[in-house]
Amino acid sequence: MNILALSLILALGIYALFSKDLLHSVIALSAISMLSALLFTMFRAPDVAITEAAVGAGVSTVIFVWAIRHTQRRDKEES
Amino acid sequence: MKTGERIQIALTVLLCASLVVPIMLSNHSWPTQARDYLLEHARSDTGATNTVSAIYLGYRAMDTLGETLVLLVSVTGTMAILVKLGKEQSDEESISFSLAPEKRPTNRLRTHLVETVASKLGPIVLLFGFYVMLYGHISPGGGFQGGVIVASAIIFLALGTDVKSKLTNTLVLSRIESLSFLFLILASISGVFFESGFFGNPIKSVSSLSANFIILLNIIIGLKVGTSIAVMCIAMMGGSHDH
Numbered sequence: 001m002n003i004l005a006l007s008l009i010l011a012l013g014i015y016a017l018f019s020k021d022l023l024h025s026v027i028a029l030s031a032i033s034m035l036s037a038l039l040f041t042m043f044r045a046p047d048v049a050i051t052e053a054a055v056g057a058g059v060s061t062v063i064f065v066w067a068i069r070h071t072q073r074r075d076k077e078e079s
Numbered sequence: 080m081k082t083g084e085r086i087q088i089a090l091t092v093l094l095c096a097s098l099v100v101p102i103m104l105s106n107h108s109w110p111t112q113a114r115d116y117l118l119e120h121a122r123s124d125t126g127a128t129n130t131v132s133a134i135y136l137g138y139r140a141m142d143t144l145g146e147t148l149v150l151l152v153s154v155t156g157t158m159a160i161l162v163k164l165g166k167e168q169s170d171e172e173s174i175s176f177s178l179a180p181e182k183r184p185t186n187r188l189r190t191h192l193v194e195t196v197a198s199k200l201g202p203i204v205l206l207f208g209f210y211v212m213l214y215g216h217i218s219p220g221g222g223f224q225g226g227v228i229v230a231s232a233i234i235f236l237a238l239g240t241d242v243k244s245k246l247t248n249t250l251v252l253s254r255i256e257s258l259s260f261l262f263l264i265l266a267s268i269s270g271v272f273f274e275s276g277f278f279g280n281p282i283k284s285v286s287s288l289s290a291n292f293i294i295l296l297n298i299i300i301g302l303k304v305g306t307s308i309a310v311m312c313i314a315m316m317g318g319s320h321d322h
Contacts, residue, residue, distance in 0.1 A: 046219035046220075047129075047131055047221065049219075050211060050220055050224045054224065054227040054231055058227070058228075058234075059231060059308055059312065062312055062315075066312075
């Protein structure tokens with residue numbers, strides 16, 4: 001279960017790095033936060049899990065989406 | 080991909096590995112002295128069952144004041160940038176995620192789906208945030224965590240409801256923020272006058288609940304964190320009513 005969650009986190013992180021659509025990257029980051037919150041709960045650190053879920057999946061996603069809305073969503077097709 | 084980028088990535092991976100791998104491979108046992116001391120004394124010293132709360136509001140309350148100051152400075156900086164930005168692009172048409180028939184004049188981020196989910200979820204999340212904040216001394220959580228959850232709830236309410244309530248008014252929220260920081264400083268220095276030192280517990284003998292000062296600090300910090308993050312996010316979404 002730990003290995004599964006950690007490998008999912010790794011895969012989502014790589015996806016967030018290489019995705020051309022920044023909104024997809026933000027959703028992947030949010031999913032990473034949820035998975036790490038799950039991991040923290042399994043490792044018996046519930047207060048860290050609460051913080052991770054609230055900050056990572058809640059507030060930072062709002063801030064990222066706001067930033068994308070005011071810049072540009074898609075990467076330029078180059079290289 | 081260019082060779083320069085490849086070299087950069089390889090160097091980064093190598094550096095991270097050289098930092099992490101020795102920790103994972105070492106057999107050296109973790110230091111246990113502080114842990115054992117806290118397990119034994121934290122509850123009787125501060126009255127908090129949650130040892131994390133006992134550390135950051137009992138033993139190391141000074142660090143908590145520093146963290147609150149860091150948050151204050153960062154929110155102040157963000158607001159300064161946002162206010163300037165709002166003046167420049169106030170009438171600029173921005174890209175919206177909502178579909179064309181769903182567009183509202185009040186907030187372009189608002190769609191029917193967001194409205195329905197956020198307005199129903201907001202009050203429940205708000206209640207949970209206050210629960211986490213108020214019971215920080217006996218259950219996992221505390222001022223910071225509860226405050227962030229309260230902030231999410233206020234953002235939900237700001238996104239979901241069309242009614243202009245006092246809870247989503249940035250003027251009211253920033254007043255609560257300033258007041259709670261004032262109360263935090265007052266609470267920190269009040270211990271000096273009761274012979275318990277800076278951040279000492281001035282109300283230890285008032286009630287039978289020995290964690291009362293931690294509860295007070297949790298409420299103050301929770302209000303401070305919650306309102307400051309909420310003000311920041313509401314101002315970002317263009318919903319500030321004051322200036």
